Amino acid sequence: MRLDATMTAEPLALGAAWPQMRIHALADTAVFLDRDGVLVRHRRDYVKDWSEVEIVPGSFEALARLRSAGARIFVATNQSIVGRGIVRRQVVDDIHARLAEIAVQHGASIEGFLVCPHRPEDHCACRKPKPGLLLGAKRAAGVDLGRAFMVGDQVSDVLAGVTAGCTAILLTDQPRYGTAPWRVAASLAAAVDLILEVGRSGS
Secondary structure, rough: EEEEOOOOOEEEEEOOOOOOOOOOOOOOEEEEEEOOOOOEOOOOOOOOHHHHEEOOOOHHHHHHHHHHOOOEEEEEEEEEEHOOOOOOOOHHHHHHHHHHHHHHHOOOOOOEEEOOOOOHHOHHHHHHHOOOOHHHHHHOOOOOOOOOOEEOOHHHHHHHHHHHHOOOEEEEOOOOOOOOOOOEOOHHHHHHHHHHHHHOOOO
């Protein structure tokens, strides 16, 4: 099954089927994650094929905790490597299919990969910090953005989340930027702690 992420973005490729029974504090709550820098290591020359993928230690264990709490997990990623003609879209989709398999092996499930394939100069509606990918998930997958979270390691990630109405968490070892409208966490595991805390408090 494939759903359109946005009017201008490439399709949303669904991962493993999500169980019908959702329980615990985050039932039906969506958590959007950036890919590079959150699930896999950044590369200055881009991740061009599976051999260059380096999983961030503990990232998929963190996804399993979200899954256990009932969260719906999406990956929202800028991949201008496609628009620049460095790799074909199929290469990116193949990487995501393998990441979805690893998630299942760890007891998690990535419901969808939302990909912006455009270059910055294309001025599309889906490249973060614009919120197009998240708005597409609202339309295509019924995500309640007011209850959702966006976790990323770049300011562009959290700006997309804030603009879409999500609770945003920036992964950084630096203190929160003044009155910035997002939270900070040192790692994905710490971000999941924050998300679960919000889920338990119901706020």
